[in-house]
Amino acid sequence: MNDPRSRIPGLDRLLLDEGARAFLAQFPRPRVADALRAAVASAREALARDEWPHDPADPSPYLDEAGRRLEAESRPSLRGVINATGVVLHTNLGRAPLAVEARVAMARAAEGYSNLEFDLDAGGRGSRYEHCRDLLRECTGAEDAVVVNNCAAALVVVVNALAAGRGVVVSRGELVEIGGGFRIPEMLTRAGAALLEVGSTNRTRLRDYRAAFEGGVEVGAILKVHRSNFRIRGFTESVEIEALATLASERGVPLVHDVGSGLLVEPATLGLPDEPTPARSLARGAGLAVFSGDKLLGGPQAGLVVGRSHLVERVRHNPLCRAMRVDKATLAALEATLRIYREPETVRDRVPVLRMLTRSADELEGAAEDLATRLRLLPGIGPVSVEASVGRVGGGTFPDHELPAWVVRLTPAAGGVDALAARLRTGVRPVVARVENGALLLDPRTVGPDEVDALVGAVGEALDGAGQG
């Protein structure tokens, strides 16, 4: 009766080991002790099942395991990943990466105090809403602008400010779910307005909107929602902004347009299909346009409300605006991003989202070939090929639009592709890639030139892990 567990070194003995001393130089003693205790506990369980492949008296496996635990614990939960999916606006991966200018401005705002709500000229209280106001006016032609947390919040505060206790007229073809369970009809009700749905899923005419005014419910606003993430084809009809604007002004109610993606340049200049822009929406008669900061605008998460000053004023003074206010770092990043749009000819190079979206097929093919050449040199790699593919913009925008894409297709020499993808996700520098038809696909569109080394390194490490089972 010699229980192997009795040969496990005690905690005091382990803490004196050279390996533990290295941990103690980096982590507080109680954390090192906890990690060693946990390592020993899992070893005890393995020993009880007769599944411990080491000499129980050997301290190094416990120290190795404790090291892994300490490293995992100290790793931030939210961390950078390499997006090798090719989906530019990947909501799960944080949507828009920011321009250098925006990152610098954000770090500066975070670093010290700022004039966030302080008027430096007057020496008294200022407004955080001032900072991006003029730039937003310039970019959209609006009279006034206000910034909240995201576009969903913008819509809630706008509806509450303009139509609480009254009705909002909206086409049945636009009662969409935007993603993450955000549904327009529920949102209108939560914002305190009655939903006055008109028309049918595929066809809504001007006379349908007109009839809503005769239904006995006082109308607070007409809302048009851009069907960002899906399209209706075939026997369809909808009412253009101009006609809705005329009706709205006849009836003395505001027209609100949820534009969604916030493209601040004409889509044709980027080779993209037509998409409403806030500037066009306002020029065509919308009283307010709302849109996201982190979709095609390419800035931080924010919800932008632009339009007529008397309407923006009502939004700004609504208590929900305070509840949904944006942080200084966001405002700094947004301002820096908007400044880029003052030099339209540089936008494509300086706003990462637009740069990635407009990379040419030739450039992407070259990038895929270069990546493939490097990957073929990795030990443990199987066949690697480069092939034409189809990319998507993502972020619930341009659902039909196919971007020309080139991808690297690879399989490991040994082990499964799913296991390889899992090791890539959980490595020191996580990589998110697509798995398709038994192969791993790496799309270079969303991999920055400064990330290629890390990507190749990560694949090398994941393949190395395959060799060890």
Ligand SMILES: *Cc1c(COP(=O)(O)O)cnc(C)c1O
């Ligand atoms: C994406 C989208 C929203 C939500 O924007 P967030 O900034 O993610 O809150 C609202 N409306 C439309 C039409 C959208 O496309």
